[in-house]
Amino acid sequence: MAQADVAEPTKLGRRRDPARDEVILxxxxxxxxxxxxxGMTIDMVAARAKAGKATVYRxxxxxxxxxxxxxxxxxxxxxxxxxxxxxxxxRGDLIAMIKPPTIRDSERKLALMAGIxxxxxxxxxxxxxxxxxxxxxxxxxxxxxxxRAIDRGEISSSVDIEQLSIIGPxxxxxxTLVLHQPVDREFLIANIDQxxxxxxxxxxxx
Amino acid sequence: MAQADVAEPTKLGRRRDPARDEVILxxxxxxxxxxxxxGMTIDMVAARAKAGKATVYRxxxxxxxxxxxxxxxxxxxxxxxxxxxxxxxxRGDLIAMIKPPTIRDSERKLALMAGIxxxxxxxxxxxxxxxxxxxxxxxxxxxxxxxRAIDRGEISSSVDIEQLSIIGPxxxxxxTLVLHQPVDREFLIANIDQxxxxxxxxxxxx
DNA sequence: TATATACGGAACTCGTGAGTTTCGGATATC
DNA sequence: GATATCCGAAACTCACGAGTTCCGTATATA
Numbered sequence: 001m002a003q004a005d006v007a008e009p010t011k012l013g014r015r016r017d018p019a020r021d022e023v024i025l026x027x028x029x030x031x032x033x034x035x036x037x038x039g040m041t042i043d044m045v046a047a048r049a050k051a052g053k054a055t056v057y058r059x060x061x062x063x064x065x066x067x068x069x070x071x072x073x074x075x076x077x078x079x080x081x082x083x084x085x086x087x088x089x090x091r092g093d094l095i096a097m098i099k100p101p102t103i104r105d106s107e108r109k110l111a112l113m114a115g116i117x118x119x120x121x122x123x124x125x126x127x128x129x130x131x132x133x134x135x136x137x138x139x140x141x142x143x144x145x146x147x148r149a150i151d152r153g154e155i156s157s158s159v160d161i162e163q164l165s166i167i168g169p170x171x172x173x174x175x176t177l178v179l180h181q182p183v184d185r186e187f188l189i190a191n192i193d194q195x196x197x198x199x200x201x202x203x204x205x206x
Numbered sequence: 207m208a209q210a211d212v213a214e215p216t217k218l219g220r221r222r223d224p225a226r227d228e229v230i231l232x233x234x235x236x237x238x239x240x241x242x243x244x245g246m247t248i249d250m251v252a253a254r255a256k257a258g259k260a261t262v263y264r265x266x267x268x269x270x271x272x273x274x275x276x277x278x279x280x281x282x283x284x285x286x287x288x289x290x291x292x293x294x295x296x297r298g299d300l301i302a303m304i305k306p307p308t309i310r311d312s313e314r315k316l317a318l319m320a321g322i323x324x325x326x327x328x329x330x331x332x333x334x335x336x337x338x339x340x341x342x343x344x345x346x347x348x349x350x351x352x353x354r355a356i357d358r359g360e361i362s363s364s365v366d367i368e369q370l371s372i373i374g375p376x377x378x379x380x381x382t383l384v385l386h387q388p389v390d391r392e393f394l395i396a397n398i399d400q401x402x403x404x405x406x407x408x409x410x411x412x
Numbered sequence: 413t414a415t416a417t418a419c420g421g422a423a424c425t426c427g428t429g430a431g432t433t434t435c436g437g438a439t440a441t442c
Numbered sequence: 443g444a445t446a447t448c449c450g451a452a453a454c455t456c457a458c459g460a461g462t463t464c465c466g467t468a469t470a471t472a
Contacts, residue, residue, distance in 0.1 A: 218470085218471060218472070219469085219470065219471065220468075220469045220470050220471085221469095221470070221471090247458090247459060247460085248459080248460070248461080249459075249460095259460095259461085259462095260461095260462080260463085260464095263460095263461065263462080267461095268461085269459095269460070269461090
């Protein structure tokens with residue numbers, strides 16, 4: 001979608017190093033997380049990547065294209081929904097997803113979403129990319145967990161999996177971005193026990 | 207917090223018209239909703255308010271101060287938590303809150319939040335103002351509704367009111383800003399029946 | 413009516429960031 | 443070793459927006 005590239009030449013010369021792409025995209029992501037779309041400058045991205053500004057523009061035609069590629073490359077970091085630990089219970093599976101690396105990754109994603117939020121309305125391609133790279137992978141994991149619970153007869157097959165899959169991400173995003181409070185283990189467990197499981201029909205009567 | 211103002215002079219002249227403040231703040235809000243913080247320009251605000259740029263700067267010392275005042279003035283639009291219709295049941299109270307004007311107001315608030323999202327990290331005063339003017343009033347309403355349900359013995363007094371009050375706003379914000387899907391009556395009722403009421407201990411077993 | 417002030421509008425300064433160009437040096441291909 | 447290409451760095455152009463100043467006009471007070 002971005003890379004301005006060319007037909008294979010017949011001969012000669014030093015080749016463009018694809019590894020630099022990764023470094024630059026990573027620098028762009030750091031800038032987006034720290035400063036947001038409008039706060040990020042190409043000069044700062046280049047400096048952080050120890051690259052020249054011209055090198056950046058040799059690889060992406062504009063700032064918008066660089067940002068789209070940077071957001072898109074977050075997709076590779078997600079774990080495979082077909083390869084999740086199975087604890088035997090829905091609650092166990094949900095709790096098993098709470099790990100410090102996962103929380104940190106989630107915080108980074110949310111800061112990134114906040115940084116590009118005002119662009120999402122005006123740049124549909126960026127909006128689609130962000131959903132595909134940041135939102136959908138986590139929802140896919142939740143869908144698998146809830147489908148398992150249905151398959152093993154733990155919860156009713158009439159629940160709305162799509163709705164259930166979204167509760168956790170929505171509460172975490174709201175707490176971080178709007179309330180500006182930390183998303184820690186305690187908060188996540190409270191969400192599971194007091195909101196998600198009751199919504200799945202596994203109420204723990206008090 | 208913003209208004210750059212003065213001691214009372216001894217005599218003379220045309221007075222500054224306070225009604226123009228409202229027009230300018232409203233224009234600023236419209237711009238924030240449509241274009242976000244960085245997309246909004248003082249020229250566009252002035253033009254929309256049919257005012258001169260100098261008039262804007264006569265009343266607010268900077269763009270940041272104007273924006274803070276604009277966000278803050280949204281607080282006046284909220285209905286009083288002490289003056290809510292009482293339908294006699296929690297579900298009835300929650301459903302009664304679903305009205306087209308309320309939905310439209312909520313959409314406007316969310317678009318405003320998206321527009322200033324990237325600023326919230328870097329401008330704590332704006333962040334506090336936004337929470338007080340946009341988030342807290344709605345949470346206050348929900349707290350009243352859940353407290354009533356506790357008082358009438360409809361739900362357990364051991365529920366976490368703060369957590370319950372946040373579920374609705376969080377799901378609506380996520381659906382609008384992240385998923386980019388419409389928040390309509392059907393969606394809100396599904397949230398109430400399948401998430402909020404179960405979390406309150408009022409499960410409707412299927 | 414005289415005067416001080418606020419007004420809308422326009423011209424202005426000034427800083428900043430996107431995108432371009434240039435250049436000396438490094439490096440892989442031939 | 444000759445050459446074509448990529449590199450980092452820096453200087454450059456250009457557009458745009460924040461904030462200021464000025465001016466002719468309108469209006470409320472005295």
